[in-house]
Amino acid sequence: MNPLELAKFILATYPDKHITPMKLQKLAYYAKVWSLVAGEPFIKAQFVKWAYGPVNQAIYTAFKKYGADPIPSKGIAVNIDQPKEKLLQFILDNYADYSAFALSAMTHSEKPWKETPDNAVITDEAIVAYYSQKPFAKNFTQDYPGKPFYVLQSNTWHSFTLDMDKNEAESFAVYSSYEEFKKLANAAAIDFKNLLDGLSVTA
Template structure:
C-alpha cells in the first residue's frame, strides 16, 4: 500500500460520498456517517497515511465534521440514499478505507457514538473544539487494532489480525478470564476473522429464527 502516500488527499465530502456508496445496504444515517468518517480519519493517521483532510469537532453525540454535517443534515435521522463513489480516490486508498470501515459498519449510529464517548480524544477535547490529530494519533496508536497497520506494505492477508476491542468485544468476553479472552483478540489474518464473524452472525440469525418458530 505504499502508493497511498502518493495519491491525492481525500476531503470530507469525498470521504462521505465514498462511505455511502461503498455500503449501500447498511442504513447509513447522518449520525452514523459522521462516526464512520471520524474512525476512517483516525486509523489512517495511525497507519501513517494522513490521507483524509477533515477536522472533527467535539459535539454532544460524538465527533462531527462541519462540511459533512451541513451537506447531510437535511436527512435528519433518516437513511441517506445510496450514491456513487467519487472519482478521486485511488484503489490503494479504497482498500485501506474498506479495511478500517468493515470493522465499524455493522454498528448502529448510537453504538458508534457511545464508543467515541469512551475514548480519550472526544473525552478530553473542549466542547465544540476541533479534536486534534495529535490527540487522535496518541490514543488510537496505543490500541491493539493499531498493530494491523505495522506492515501494511505486506498486505493484510499476510499478517495476524488484531480485533477492534469495541464495547461488543468487551461484552462478549466479560465472563472470560484474561487468557481465554485473548484467544478472541487475534486471528491468523483478516480474512479468517471475517469468515468467522460471518459464520457467527449466520448462526445467531438461525438461532433467532428457531426461537421465533417456537413462540
C-alpha cells in the same frame, strides 16, 4: 480526500448498512483516525467535539436534512485510487455493522473526545497519541493480508469477554489472519440469523 468525498465513498461502499447522518459522522471519524495511525494522512477533514461524538461541519451541513433516517446512496460514486480504497474498506469493515448510537458510545469512551473541550477541534496529535497505542493499530504495522489480525476492542468486544479470564479473552483478541476472522464472523452471523429465524417460527 475532502469530507464530502469521504462521505460519498462511505455511502457508496456500504449501501445496505442503514447509514444515518449520525452514523456517517462516526464512520468518517474512524476512517480519519486509522488512516492517520497507518501513516496515510490523506483525509483532509477536521472533527469537533459535539454531544453525540465527533462531527465534521461540512458533512453535517450536507446531510442534516435526513435527520435520523438512512441517507439514500443510489447513484453516488467517487473516484479513489486502489491503495486508499483498500485501506478505507479495511478500516470501515470493522465499524459498518455498528449502529449510530453504538459508534457514538465508542467515541465517548475514548480520550480524544473526552479530553477535548466542547466545540473544539479534536487534533491529529491527540488522535495519533491515543489510537496508536490500541491493539488494532498493530494491523497497520504489517501487510495485513495473511498476517495476524488484531480485533477492534470495542465496547461490544469488552462486553463479550467480560466474564472470561485473561487467557480466554486474549484468544478472541487476535486471529491468525484477517481472512480467518472474517470467515468466523460471517459463520457466527449466519448461525445467529438462523437462531432468530427458528425462534420466529416457533413463536
